[in-house]
Amino acid sequence: MAVKASNQAPKNGRDEHRDERTVPDASTAQSAAREESWDAEQDNNIVPLTRAEVEKLFGPNVSRPSRVTPFKVVAAQMVLSLITTLVWWLFYKPPGAAALSAFLGGAICWVPGALFAARLRTLSGAETVMSWVLGEALKMGATIAMFVAIAFWYHDVRWVPLLVTYLVALKTYWIALAWR
Numbered sequence: 043m044a045v046k047a048s049n050q051a052p053k054n055g056r057d058e059h060r061d062e063r064t065v066p067d068a069s070t071a072q073s074a075a076r077e078e079s080w081d082a083e084q085d086n087n088i089v090p091l092t093r094a095e096v097e098k099l100f101g102p103n104v105s106r107p108s109r110v111t112p113f114k115v116v117a118a119q120m121v122l123s124l125i126t127t128l129v130w131w132l133f134y135k136p137p138g139a140a141a142l143s144a145f146l147g148g149a150i151c152w153v154p155g156a157l158f159a160a161r162l163r164t165l166s167g168a169e170t171v172m173s174w175v176l177g178e179a180l181k182m183g184a185t186i187a188m189f190v191a192i193a194f195w196y197h198d199v200r201w202v203p204l205l206v207t208y209l210v211a212l213k214t215y216w217i218a219l220a221w222r
Contacts, residue, residue: 110219116159119211120148122214123152123211124145124148127145129144131144134200139199141203143201143203144200145207146192147211150208153184153188154182157180158178161177
């Protein structure tokens with residue numbers, strides 16, 4: 043009975059059992075080449091639309107600039123937060139702390155938005171992706187700072203009116219997009 047010894051070292055000094063993952067075979071190389079050619083073929087099939095085709099798809103007002111500006115969105119946020127504050131004033135007992143909390147919740151939304159809109163106005167034509175990212179970072183930082191400041195220094199805060207008004211003012215962006 044013959045037994046094959048598997049623990050012996052190979053005679054030529056190399057490992058006969060190579061790891062197949064490290065050495066690419068011909069089928070892997072062909073697969074990669076096919077994938078690259080498919081990507082290149084897909085890029086060649088992109089055909090830009092003509093102006094008439096775009097107007098047919100999206101309507102004749104597709105190239106008209108939007109009437110909704112950042113300052114109009116901030117103004118709408120202010121109006122909605124004041125309306126929500128009035129609702130809290132009318133229907134919450136006692137009304138004082140709830141109305142002030144609601145107003146502060148709205149302010150947490152529109153003050154950073156106003157800072158961002160003012161920053162956009164000062165750039166006026168020099169916008170880059172990085173300037174938008176920095177503006178958004180400023181906006182998020184101001185929002186977080188206002189939440190933290192209210193939590194630490196306004197001890198009579200009513201969180202439900204504050205958060206509801208914040209969310210109502212925050213959803214103004216969606217109303218502005220639909221309004222366009």
